Amino acid sequence: MAEYETHQHDVLVIGAGGAGLRAAIEASAAGVSVGVVTKSLLGKAHTVMAEGGIAAALANVDDRDNWKVHFADTMRGGQYLNNPRMAQLHAQEAPARVRELEAWGALFDRTQDGRILQRNFGGHKYPRLAHVGDRTGLEMIRTLQDHGIHQGIDVHMECTIVTLLKDGDRVAGAFGYDRERGRFKLFQAKAVVLATGGIGRAYKVTSNSWEYTGDGLALAYHAGATLMDMEFVQFHPTGMVWPPSVRGILVTEGVRGEGGILLNKDKRRFMFDDIPPLYKNQTADNPEEGWRYTQGDKNAKRPPELLTRDHVARCIVREVKEGRGSPHGGVFLDISWIKEKLPNAAEHIKKKLPSMYHQFKQLADIDITQEPMEVGPTVHYVMGGVRVDADTQMSDVPGLFAAGECGAGLHGANRLGGNSLSDLLVFGKRAGEYAACFAKEHSAVSVNPDEVEAAARQALEPFERESGEGPFQVQHDLQNMMQDWVGIVRREEELEKALSQIPVLWERWRKVSVGGNREYNPGWHTALDLRNLLTVSEAITRAALERKESRGAHFRDDYPAKDESFAKVHMTIRKGPDGEMRISREPASEIPADLQQIIEEMK
């Protein structure tokens, strides 16, 4: 019999990033008992790394902004595959969530007259990102943590959930282990909120840290929930490319928002070469106008560097492929040029982009106030995830909620920068609120001890195999395969090759063995994470193969145009009764007439 500690909560939140903490605060405020489980230390979630800011139509810098413009921008960025109700709620509620964060103690950068300052970002019509230099996520997490801790929320740190437990159709809790000692823990809960973030570690080059192995998506899928939009993986155009040890680390879009320009090896500003018709009338056709825009001139048009991320990323790939890249396989991003415009440019850059300044100084020995950076695309964000109800965030499994990056719907085919932090606040709050309601309205759950026993046995299997491959090699091969064949530019033959490799990798995973004991054993942790990585990689590959067109972040070399027959279709993924992954095409939600009218007006 496996030994495990048991904890009881009304609501269990898995993940302590922005979405998880916001959900926990809301559930706790509703008077239910709340536990938060996090794979790493409290305060070390992905959210803490967010740099550029939180998108909310506060209209502090440009009074033409309002929720309708934000809604229309989000829908256009997502190529109208967004859940329109979620996009509406997000645009309407984000300003209140930001002000609330301020009331709880967050210190944002200010306008001259003392209001929250907002900066420009790709795809947003007006300056909209509330920020704290380039350390917005840190301030957000600090504030949420302080607030949450004082509400008496129980936090279980360095504890990784490996399985969700069910009572009939309903979720009944979760089972995991603590990283330090390897001891098992059982959490019994009437409602569970998944807030586990993204899937970046399925790829070789990513801005995501070690925790982002798609756990929430895989946990939900194996518990019977539906995943959707998995083909839409966002490649951020600017990650570091040199030195190799830091490849993929993010270079915030804030650099371009502050005036940074992209150049190829011939010092040519190549983004002017390819402006999509959709953005022609909103994009500057001369550098001077673009610069004025980044300085908040209401009448100027945005520079082409601030077009949507998928477009900028593909332009960079084109320059590199055609031999016009930088020495280490990227292009140049130059903010130092603004010294031609500002007498105190170096100080200005250090003040507005302190983390970028230190990141390049310390990791690449480059002073960004004096010389350009080398950058290239990096896997950054997944638009797909657990399908949820727009208002409540509940998945298809009763009592199981999902919020933040592991939920799907808000961003459609592509996310605008800044819309994730606002997503966490708006839908984190909603998930917490409705999870608390669910817990209050439903009776207690019971956990089947046999199910717990089976989960413990499965988790320990890698120790019992005497000979077998180590998990790191399987992980390495999976990441390379996803990078090469299911990457930024996709085609049928390569996706087919990836799909044929996935069962081979699953088979290798079933045989991995790990040595040592359960106390802080990274090999064992990787073996357990691999199940999640394989699940999400298979889902991404199947969905990418099925969508035979190019839309948003999904680009098919063999189908480079949009296809109307896919315009209102989601790829959904479920576990079949035989345990096999099933993919279906399902119609997208209709855009109600009042929201459609807003979209038309904004065009």
Ligand SMILES: Cc1cc2nc3c(=O)[nH]c(=O)nc-3n(C[C@H](O)[C@H](O)[C@H](O)COP(=O)(O)OP(=O)(O)OC[C@H]3O[C@@H](n4cnc5c(N)ncnc54)[C@H](O)[C@@H]3O)c2cc1C
């Ligand atoms: C470098 C960088 C900069 C960014 N900048 C911005 C920006 O400026 N604006 C913006 O809007 N977005 C930005 N993003 C995106 C944004 O930060 C993320 O999408 C967002 O923070 C995700 O928040 P979350 O709450 O969903 O998850 P996370 O903050 O990723 O937190 C996930 C939590 O789940 C836990 N967890 C995971 N698996 C398990 C498990 N099995 N068991 C227990 N716990 C688990 C983790 O330990 C963690 O606590 C940026 C992303 C990166 C990487």
